[in-house]
Amino acid sequence: MSHAPISRRQTLRVLAGLAATPWLLRHGRALAGVDYPFTLGVASGDPTSDGFVIWTRLATLPLYPGNEQRLPATVPLAWEVAEDPGFRRPVRRGQSSALRLNGHAVHVELNGLRPGREYWYRFIALGETSASGRAMTLPPATASPDSLHLVAASCAHWERGYFSAYRHMAEERPDLVLLLGDYIYEYSLPSDSADRVRRYGAPEATDLAGYRYRYALHHSDPDLQALHAVAPCLATWDDHEVQDDYSGPFSKDPALARRAFLQRRAAAYQAFLENLPLRRPARDSNGAPRIYRRLRYGDLASIPILDGRQYRSRQPCYVAPHFGKGHVEAASCADLRDPRRTLLGFEQERWLYDGLRRADSRWQLIAQDLLVAPLRVPPAEAGGEARYWTDNWDGFQAARERLLENLQHSRVANPVVLSGDYHSFWANHLHRVAEDPDSPRVAVELVGTSITSNGPSYEAIQKVLPANPQVRFYDSRQRGYLSLRLQRQALDVRMQAISDRADPHASVATLRRFAVADGDPSLHDA
Template identity: 40%
Template sequence: MNRRLFLATIASLPLLGEGNGFAISNPRFADNPFTLGIASGDPDANSVVLWTKLAIRPLDLDGGMPPADIDVTWEIATSDSFTTILKSGKSRASRLLGHSVHVEVDGLTPDTWYWYRFQAGDATSPVGRTRTMPLASAQKTAFNFAFASCQHLEYGYFTAYKQLAADDNDIVFHLGDYIYEYAASEKRQRRHTNAKLFNVTDYRIRYNQYRMDPLLQAAHARCPWFVTWDDHEVENNYAADISERKGMETPEFLIHRANAYQVYYEMMPLRRTSIPRGPDMLLYRKAKFGNLAELLVLDTRQYRADQPNGDGLAPINDATLSPKQTMLGVTQREWLEQGLKASTGTWNVLAQQVMMGMVDRSMGPEQKYSMDQWPGYAGERMALAKFIQENRIRNTVVLTGDIHTNWVNDLRVDDRKPELPVVATEFVGTSISSGGDGVDKPKILDDLLKENPFVKFHNQQRGYVRCRVTPTQWTSDFMVVDQITKEGGVVTKRASFVVDAGTPGARSV
């Protein structure tokens, strides 16, 4: 009943994306309005989303922008010199969407690189590079991408993005924790400028602060991204409409969630299909890189059941095995299964948030698992692995973020049973900055690996993962940064793992 009342209230609010009718078509800005850079995302074979957001003073209320919509023009060209402009058009930076601009440019050529920029009044944006995907039928021989997650700004610098932006990636996945919602803390390298997030304005200022980072801007400018969220884009360890705060009622939390989702949409290069409706927003979606890879981007936060067993470390018990204990929700789960069955890709990639490997985190005879991760939803987790096995889904690779550490896991229907066949491979990428400098090998590493023989690699430095995919082989490079608490850290390749097509499971190279 509470939820219905809440939805009735939301329905009376103005629709997102509808302007107030008053637009400035030829503004004159006192300062550069393109302080947040540009981005592109969600390409398919013929179209891509171009993004920017106007903010003269990004850390001020409304970004220092006037309370009106502003006309913005965009251009897309075959080179960064913009001598041949292929397409251009007008869009609008809507005040109701924080003066963000989302343009879905269509009619493009498959498998092609483009350059784009925006203009508002007499101001011109930085130039971004983007690309379309190959046609689904294209016989591609190589697909290069990176995945990243967890960029708590206060812990240090986004040095990993400097290398990521220098790499030759076709796309980048961001797997969540793009921002953190916490208030400023003492004695860290950088500092949040506002209090714990709740209102739309709070979220806008926080995202603006993160997006002012030049290394993050450079990484967005380099190629299109597919983004998905984890918990901190709203609040730590939330589950669907349940806050982790005791006594927080569902309607109040859904207002919080609606604010957070709205600003996530504003800040990301997402398609119209992701425009939020009140507290709901469609973020799971799929893409193809020719015949080489089917890409399934998941949302493991919006539809999940509450974490069982008090959301800590606990054994896999009846609560985790209950059919009600869903991570994906029924609709997304069916969409995923249909997508995997219909896939024409040599590789099937699940780009998602929380670790699927059933890692026993309690050293010694006791077995305990993270209830916020897939083991807290062990029934659904094992059913999904069984689905992959029984339907002979080819070459499934799971990409994960969330836990600020690197892992390589061979996945079985039940990871506690090493006698079972491996059905998929999981690469968990560490954080960009969350957690500080980190360490290469934690003290418990030997015990951890002994108790979890399906874990092939674990490391606790910062960085990202770079992947090269061919018809016969998948290679993941674990790129790590020696320090992020000071600027100028050095990025090196810490380890590389290979999966051979037709043989699930990873081997070190």
């Protein structure tokens, strides 16, 4: 069996990109003869020193909710792993099944491979062979690697632009890809939206079929396929994988019954786990998936990957007209500083802080979904109150103080927080007392902008930056990603901005560059 010819593959990608158009949703069976099953590409993730996860999901064109019914309930599938991209030196082969029960997604958890090296993998099903992907095992825990190259991204709304940023991330050929949330968006833009570039072509996702469809559509994109095929990813979620601004078991819609929302959330979590190359997660006491975990890259870096949504307390300041939505709230709201409230959940907090106390890596890269640094909106008039956005760590200020306290008291080496969500680039100093720039610095925070999603008002936030000296840099006008090159003595940070999200051939340039030196939690221009 051989690879599909390039011309055919390109044709399939074009067709996949069209799959969300209303015409194709109404007349999709016109393409029923297209039976190539690997239209969604391949991916790898969650590497260890002796293995990684390889993933694919079988789907024939066209894509539409419930399309898995067009394939048999069980599809036999083979996979192989080799030491070379031509598969002349295979090291593993095996059999699996793509089940309709799982949306025809396949996860193969490999182990027993050699540490610290590249491998290539591919799948075979229904007489066809997938594109190949490149994965890597991590160095042994006792090794002392000289460097680590990562790229980090978040917030990819299909309708607001093309995924050119993913293509440029792939062209860097990183060692690891960090996906920090909002991999899909659950809602669609109004039909008259002026900035809509392409269409989801479906109503808001609220059930398993709806979420599966959106992941399929994203995976049909050639730029996202290129990124997943070039390096293993580490993924966490934010809110749009379920519902905008949800918080733990609480919907942003107060009229939605708790039971109904938990059913929706369970469907969304299932779709996330099906469609990203994660290991099978442990389950907590309530049966929910535990996706927070830790990766070790020799003695160079430890990477805790956090879950900032599943275990949160209810949105703070739960009053009309906002109720469960994120909003700007006055400092007098007692919820903001209530120590009984948590963003990570107390069990995840203990796990994180115990890990920090035991950590012996040179660098700690804490991957999570939300802005940690405070953003204080000063009073508009004398005698007024400062205000804060409630949906990020500013809405859980006592929890943030616990985080900052543990970063200081653990004496962990070189903590760097990597964040998503805010659709803008940020470079921040994190102080022991969050809003006191004279208190000791305990970490730096780097926030990547969105892949496509709209940023907050550049002018509005620039106006409040004088009251927030912890913010070294901010820009919401660009779309793109973070490129990070970690060495033993320094971290090099490049904020990579694409030229135009509406251009599928957008170029990329470095907007700003920073350096962080070993032993100094400070950002320096590079």
